[in-house]
Amino acid sequence: MASEGEGDKNKLKLYSYWRSSCSFRVRIALNLKGLTYDYEAVNLLKGENSRPEFLELNPLGFVPVLVDGHVVLADSFAIIMYLDDKYPRQPLLPPDIHKRAINFLAATIVSSMIQPLQNLGLLNYIGEKVGPDEKLPWAQSVIRRGFTALEKLLIDHTGRYATGDEVFLADIFLAPQLYSAFKRFNIHTNEFPILSRLFETYNEIPAFREALPENQRDAVH
Template sequence: MSELVLHGYWRSGTSYRTRIALEIKGLAYRQAPVELRQGEQKSPEHLARNPQGLVPALETPDGVLTQSSAIIEWLDERYPDPPLLLGDAARRAAIRAMAMVVACDVHPLGNLRVLKYLRNDLQHEQEEIDRWSRHWISEGFAALEVLIGRHGGRFACGDTLTAADCHLVPQFYSAQRVKLDCSPWPKLVRAVENALAEPPVAAAHPDRQPDAD
């Protein structure tokens, strides 16, 4: 098998969720850090990999893949054991729904390029920007608390780590960075804490990456 190479950034939520998936699958991969703070994501070299100028990009036997949620689904199809989308059609839909709350409705509003626009172009103060992030994370977490109540077990959707946990854990990390009080969502917090206690998820934590500060 050709080497898997992850072009990402240690603190990026999308890179983090991709690492979790790779670690759960037990796949060997090499990290090629992209320093977002220095603008390396906009370099010609990286734009050739990902024309959006974003992370992650994953070099695979099938070519370079982008968009973390798509990468996670590719991993599940290419390396199906253990599955990240499992169960019947209804359960797989529930897993995807939880993942998409994060990937579509929460994370994009706290993406680095959005926060830089708020700071540099719209001249917002850092506390205003953090309040913006806390608001949108809270909206998503409130919905996820209900969904976890319906479908959760030890983790976000049952007693097995799934793609929902791959998305939820990094978003929780982002919530902590902006000092969001997560006590209103105890089911969500418990699911995240249980996931973080699992060795593959622990190995993917930003602080344990080679490019971490």
């Protein structure tokens, strides 16, 4: 582990749920930065995110939440940018402004145009109002639309990773979404060759593997 910010590292606490892709992103960022943290499991299926003590941290009732001393942040994008500013080692954005913009765009496609439309709350709502058999087709349609856009966006920018030969913000957002799509929502890897190759590459990175849902202490196997 990195020694940077040793005093501050002891204050970091991450409220997380093992299957939450938003929490997965933050776990990757923490690992890439070499930061230790206390893992506080919040079971979404049991409604622990609706308990008053958790709503004090995040009134929206979502994970992840990062607590760093007196700082409380409740959004994966905000948390990751905060970590990148506070712990500049292993920067999560490239210096080139065009590549930075591509990273922001890829991350936004995932965080705004895919994940919110296939999250647990919305799928449960669709199951109740439309029918349980409609949950998977809906999620797949959302993912395919977003992945099609990502394939077109990244075709001229990929190297070993999404925007070159270093891991940056786009990779942190892509990895959990790809995992969810391929492992949970039955999207076939051969539909998206660029994203499929990236997915295999991410599995080779220790910081990514350690953040995998099944490697969290609250994981249900």
